[in-house]
Amino acid sequence: MDLHVRYEGDDDPKKCTARKLERFDLAELHRSDRATPYGVVLNPHADTALSPADADVSNLVALDCSWESAGEAMFSLPGEHRALPFLVAANPVNYGNAFQLTTVEALAAGLHILGHPEHAERILAKFTWGETFLELNAEPLDRYAACENSTEVVAVQDDYLVDEETAE
Template sequence: MAKGKNKNHDDDRPRSSKGSNGHSKGSRKGHNEVKRRETANFPVKLAMWDFDHCDPKRCSGKKLERLGLIKNLRVGVKFNGIVVSPNGSGVVCPDDREIVEAYGAAVVECSWARLDEIPFGKIGGRHERLLPFLIAANPVNYGRPWRLNCVEALAACFAIVGHIDWAKQLLEHFSWGLTFLDINEELFELYQECTDSKSVKKAEEEYLTEAEKQKNEKKDLTLDDILELGNQNRRTLEVKDKDGSDDEYQEVRGQDNDEGDSNAEQTEITIGKKLDALGNEIEDLVI
């Protein structure tokens, strides 16, 4: 018998090295790949151009990438679906639904303070869109208008075109995620009733005009009116769990983006129960 013919067949199998903790690196890799495939089951394509402006630990785009939900595109690569971008000419509208369903959605993952560094001419696509007025719920820019992060922008796009289920599917990966849908519920319902970009812009303008009117009326309140409304420094956010129970988060406040403008105007959202000085429940006030 020739030498080497009696080798154990196990020698032909790839050997997996063990890490310092004693676990096989090969088996760990396989586990991660299975988890990635399970998580990546999303109805449409998601993409982003990531310019590494954000803290990786707090970047929603990078988290979606780790979960296998979104693809990171190179500069120079275009996208066929809806691209939510500061370079857009119109706003996302219900008429964009067919494009989203066929080709998906993409975002530009960058800092709001460094937009001048982005080569918009080398990214994007045929269907670049802005987002209409919405309030951020992410921990960095909570309560600030338009300052949405990557996952909020994608979720907003899906919600406006009528796929609130896709928006929830993305946001459920973040502890604060579904709050974004709660505080913008009225706005999403308003935009969903529109058709094209012009009608969404008109609805946005009418909403902001009414909000400004209510703000001015609040300035005209008398001292007695203010006392009746109770302490407005305490604001509550009422969120419904899946089982229908109500949880109140008191004094939810936003944080300025480290790279953003610390003097930017903050927008307060009041949703929930209000009590007067005697502890009696009074009518809700939304500002």
């Protein structure tokens, strides 16, 4: 599966996981919507959750931008828009925060859910905290990957959201 990133360039270049993926030839960065290929677009504002039913795609696309500018209007990319289910960040900036994933975490989660866990491990191996992301999210990622469709993924996610709410 090919990884593509619509790159905004508004984050600290030294902390940018998408740029690091590009340096290692693990993802292709695109500077415009038109240059970004059609595929499954990871979009937190999407109405449909990513599920193994989306596994027949050849391109997985993420948007790399600051969380401050990641509003719904930023996701005008062509493709099938899908939201990632509940996962916890392992990156040093947002460690332990639900849904606050870096670009590489989002792509790795997508790969795992779509049936490519080895590919997910390969891209996360470039980051000191990459293995931690897989460890923190091992159970939910495996459960999401075992679902058949978006409805099942949302049902599994609801288990984690209830746990998260009771922990607060």
